[in-house]
Structure formats: C-alpha cells, structure tokens
Amino acid sequence: MGSWNSVESLKSSTWRELEAVYRVLLSLLVTLQGIGLKCTIQKEISQCGAISENFTQLGGKIEEFLLHSHSSNTNSKYFYSFKRCEQFISKEGGKSIPASPIHVALYLTHLLDKGSSKSVVQSAVYGIKWAHNIQGIQDPTTNSFVVNLMEAAKRQPHRPKVKKDHITVDVLINLCSKYKDCNDLLVIRDLTMIILCFAGFLRYDEVSAIRCKDIVFKDDNFSIKIFKSKTDQYRLGDEIVICKGESIACPYLLLKKYFQLAMINSESDNFLFRPIFRSKQVCSLIYKNKRLSYTRARECIVSRLKSICPDLNISLHSLRAGGLLQPPIQM
Missing domain, CATH: 1.10.8 (Helicase, Ruva Protein; domain 3)
Incomplete structure (x- = not known):
C-alpha cells in the first residue's frame, strides 16, 4: 500500500x-x-x-x-484528536458518539490538570466538534462548560514567545557576494532556495513542491506555478512572477545558473530541488524524483545564513517574513 x-x-x-x-x-x-x-x-x-x-x-x-x-491533513489531525478523547471517555464507561457535554468537559479538565498546552486543548475541542458535525449530530463543544474551559486554557501559564528575526536584502547580497565565483551545485541549490523564498514570499512547503516544468523563463522575468498553498484552501492554484534584478542576488540569474549546473530539463516533471550526491569529481541531483526534506533544507539554509549573520535567531520562515517586511526591489 x-x-x-x-x-x-x-x-x-x-x-x-x-x-x-x-x-x-x-x-x-x-x-x-x-x-x-x-x-x-x-x-x-x-x-x-x-x-x-x-x-x-x-x-x-x-x-x-x-x-x-477539509484537507486530508486536517481530517487526519481531527480524527486522532477525537480518538484520544474517545479512548478517555470509553475507559471511564462513557459514550463518545454522541458525547455528553459533561464528559467532554471532564476530558478537557483532565488535559488541563496534567499541564497540557492551549493548542492541545484546542485540538481536542476541534476534533470533537468535527466528529459530531460531520455526522449531523448535536455538537457538545457549544456547552458553556466546554467554552469556559477553552478560555481557561488560554490563561494557563506558558512560555513567552520568542520571535524569529527576519532576513534583509543586505544579508542576501553579502551571502551571494561570498559565493559569487562558486560553481558548486550544492551551494547554488541552497542560494537559489534562499532567494526564491525571499523574492517570491514563499513558504518552504511551496518551494519544495515546485517541479522543473512549473517554471517559465521570459526575457526579463520568470513565472512559477504554485499548485498547493497553505492559504489556498480550495486548491485553485496560483502563479507568481519574479522580475529580473540588477544586483548579485538577482533571482533570475541565480535560477538560470542552477538550471545550467544541474542540467535540468525545463519540461521535466521532477522536483526542482532534490538531494545531491557526490561521487569523485561528480556532483549532481539524485536521479530519484524525491523532494528535499524540510529538516535537511533547514540545516543547509540556516548554516549558509549564519555564516553572514551569526547573531540572528533565524528559521526558514525568516526568509518569507523578510521579503514581506522589506520588498526585494533592490535585488
């Protein structure tokens, strides 16, 4: 299977x-x-x-x-949240479908009592709501006990938020200047992902799903077809256009260089960013059509950026946030 x-x-x-x-x-x-x-x-x-x-x-x-x-991921998340509630209620001799509001309230109290976070409590409530609504059964989460316990979960002691720093155009220009004479495919792949996330305001999920045929080059710009996005709930798809720049961090020129070094066929159905293997003097994308994992991409991209700005607290999302806060018109 x-x-x-x-x-x-x-x-x-x-x-x-x-x-x-x-x-x-x-x-x-x-x-x-x-x-x-x-x-x-x-x-x-x-x-x-x-x-x-x-x-x-x-x-x-x-x-x-x-x-x-709902999306397949949402259905799966709600289902397992509901099953944990079902296991708790059934163990105590109760009935989970339809669930009694007091049993749901007791389950939420159990979660709060063992120190569960607000997100865990919310997931439990949404899972129970989903399991009842999808079957046309009265929703027990509208009960005042459940609603107030949800509010109580928001007021529980929690760790303060530590926001990530965003990346600026200057950092990217310095990074590309550092590798301006480099023709190593691994380095160029990482730089291309970094610049695309910044210039296209893309999440890593969207970048990793790009296939070679999704990119169309023109004289002064290129377009990328995005078939699945977090904000595209109905999967209608979209297309973004990135113009040719004038600096060393130009997304157009960098992507062209990546296509040439990796010998990519622009009509191929393979993922654009794949793992890379080295064998003696050869450095190439793996032949298997497998996208680069989030963990490996984070490791590569963050290490490249840290070489320029070691004191910043950054993640992959820092690129998209930086592009949104400082539009890449200088690139």
Whole structure:
C-alpha cells in the first residue's frame, strides 16, 4: 500500500500521482468509518421513509464527498484528536458518539490538570466538534462548560514567545557576494532556495513542491506555478512572477545558473530541488524524483545564513517574513 511494486514503478508519473491520491482517499475513508460515519448515513437513509437502490448508492458516495470538506491533513489531525478523547471517555464507561457535554468537559479538565498546552486543548475541542458535525449530530463543544474551559486554557501559564528575526536584502547580497565565483551545485541549490523564498514570499512547503516544468523563463522575468498553498484552501492554484534584478542576488540569474549546473530539463516533471550526491569529481541531483526534506533544507539554509549573520535567531520562515517586511526591489 505504501510503495510501488515492480509493475507499478514502470507506469507513468501521472498514473502514480492519481493512484497516490486514490490511496489517500481510501485511507481517509477508513478514518471516517472509524467514527461511525457509514452507520450514521445508513441509519438516516433507512429512517427517511423512502428507501431505493438509488438512495443506497448515493449514500455510499456521501462519504467520498465529505472527504473534500477539509484537507486530508486536517481530517487526519481531527480524527486522532477525537480518538484520544474517545479512548478517555470509553475507559471511564462513557459514550463518545454522541458525547455528553459533561464528559467532554471532564476530558478537557483532565488535559488541563496534567499541564497540557492551549493548542492541545484546542485540538481536542476541534476534533470533537468535527466528529459530531460531520455526522449531523448535536455538537457538545457549544456547552458553556466546554467554552469556559477553552478560555481557561488560554490563561494557563506558558512560555513567552520568542520571535524569529527576519532576513534583509543586505544579508542576501553579502551571502551571494561570498559565493559569487562558486560553481558548486550544492551551494547554488541552497542560494537559489534562499532567494526564491525571499523574492517570491514563499513558504518552504511551496518551494519544495515546485517541479522543473512549473517554471517559465521570459526575457526579463520568470513565472512559477504554485499548485498547493497553505492559504489556498480550495486548491485553485496560483502563479507568481519574479522580475529580473540588477544586483548579485538577482533571482533570475541565480535560477538560470542552477538550471545550467544541474542540467535540468525545463519540461521535466521532477522536483526542482532534490538531494545531491557526490561521487569523485561528480556532483549532481539524485536521479530519484524525491523532494528535499524540510529538516535537511533547514540545516543547509540556516548554516549558509549564519555564516553572514551569526547573531540572528533565524528559521526558514525568516526568509518569507523578510521579503514581506522589506520588498526585494533592490535585488
């Protein structure tokens, strides 16, 4: 289920993408059945007073369409939050679907009593709300006990927030100046990711998902197609355009250089930023179509930036934040 067999691995990338989506939907269908959704739908159909073969078939499809009400990651998060609540209530002899408001309040009290953070309590409430709303059952989280316990969680002692510093244009220009004569593919890959995150206001999730064919070069700019974004809830997709600059940190020239060094085919379906291997005098992107992991990208990018600004408290998000606070018009 989790990997391709010898026959499947030879099929086209389009087939494998569609098959992967189908398998995710199947796994989520099992998730929704795990909260008794299928039984609830069948019960509602049988009680409506008009049972037909068409109603039965449509009832089976309701689950599939309900999957699209939230993203797969959101469904998974809510499901496991609800299951932890279900385990607690069932252990004490209660019923989780439909859950009694007092049982939910007792569960939240249990979380607060053992020192759980505000986010843990909120996840529990949202998971319980999701499990009831998706089945058309009365939501127990609207009870005043639950609402006030949510407020109490926000007032619990917590660590003060330590915000990350943002990156400036000057830091990026100094970084690119340091490697201006470098033709090492590993260095150029890291610099290209850094500049794209800054100039395009991109999250790492969006950068890592870019494929070679998603980039189109023109005379004085290039465009990037973004198919999935945190703020694009309905997956409509978007396209960003980045103009050619005049400084050494120009995103256009740096991306062109990366394409040349990595010998990238602009029509390829492979991920643009992949891990790199070295063998004697050869330095190249791995042949497997595998995106660079967040952990490795953070390690590479932060170490490059720290070489210029060692005293700053930075993360990958510092690049997007820096681009938004100081538009990269000087690049």
